[in-house]
Amino acid sequence: MVNVRARVPFKVGLKSNIPADLLSFNGLESGKEHVAVIFRDADKLASVPLVRMHSECLTGDVFHSSRCDCGEQLDETINKMGEQGGVILYLRQEGRGIGLYNKIDAYELQSQGMNTYEANNHLGFGDDLRDFTEAALMLKALGLSTIRLVTNNPKKIRELEENGITIAEVVGTKAHVKDGNESYLKTKASHGKHRFNFD
Numbered sequence: 001m002v003n004v005r006a007r008v009p010f011k012v013g014l015k016s017n018i019p020a021d022l023l024s025f026n027g028l029e030s031g032k033e034h035v036a037v038i039f040r041d042a043d044k045l046a047s048v049p050l051v052r053m054h055s056e057c058l059t060g061d062v063f064h065s066s067r068c069d070c071g072e073q074l075d076e077t078i079n080k081m082g083e084q085g086g087v088i089l090y091l092r093q094e095g096r097g098i099g100l101y102n103k104i105d106a107y108e109l110q111s112q113g114m115n116t117y118e119a120n121n122h123l124g125f126g127d128d129l130r131d132f133t134e135a136a137l138m139l140k141a142l143g144l145s146t147i148r149l150v151t152n153n154p155k156k157i158r159e160l161e162e163n164g165i166t167i168a169e170v171v172g173t174k175a176h177v178k179d180g181n182e183s184y185l186k187t188k189a190s191h192g193k194h195r196f197n198f199d
């Protein structure tokens, strides 16, 4: 049984000025320390809140690496939810579930010419090892069964629905193109079937 363990206020964003709550959970069987960040008490006040499941990316989230768009997606989400309210589930699924060191090995292969999925496969992993079952349990622990999901990734939509969450609307994130991540984004669109608007 997953339930909320602690809920504390803090302020987030690039200027540390956006109020939110940070939540931990009991009962996560994977042993991963997933957390939720809730803006404007959206779990209690919004009838159908915005939700983003963000998979951990140390290189993108912390260092704003040129190789991906994760940090920019996180900043975009924090700013949007600071205004509209919402829930971020920050999931400890580094490297689409293969872990940081394996992701660095995959980056080495990508530097030799493989794309992000080929590199995973070459290391003996599937395209994407993430499982969103626990994310669904976290949403239920927050009393949320109908949400508006912020994603371009059809796997996230499918897996939440399979786990009893109703997605009333899918809200896309922007394509944060920068020097170094264009082919990563295009491969996500062509191979991972992510729905992007490249403008």
Ligand SMILES: Nc1nc2c(ncn2[C@@H]2O[C@H](COP(=O)(O)OP(=O)(O)OP(=O)(O)O)[C@@H](O)[C@H]2O)c(=O)[nH]1
Binding pocket: 053, 054, 055, 056, 057, 058, 068, 070, 073, 093, 094, 095, 096, 097, 098, 103, 106, 107, 116, 120, 150, 151, 152, 153, 156, 173, 188, 194
């Ligand atoms: N294995 C591997 N993982 C990566 C790579 N680049 C980013 N990641 C991981 O991918 C995850 C982010 O997932 P994405 O597939 O980029 O996007 P998404 O979050 O599934 O989809 P959206 O909801 O549309 O953003 C994070 O856990 C990153 O650490 C890579 O080249 N190889």
Ligand SMILES: [Zn+2]
Binding pocket: 057, 059, 060, 061, 068, 069, 070, 071
């Ligand atoms: Zn990333």
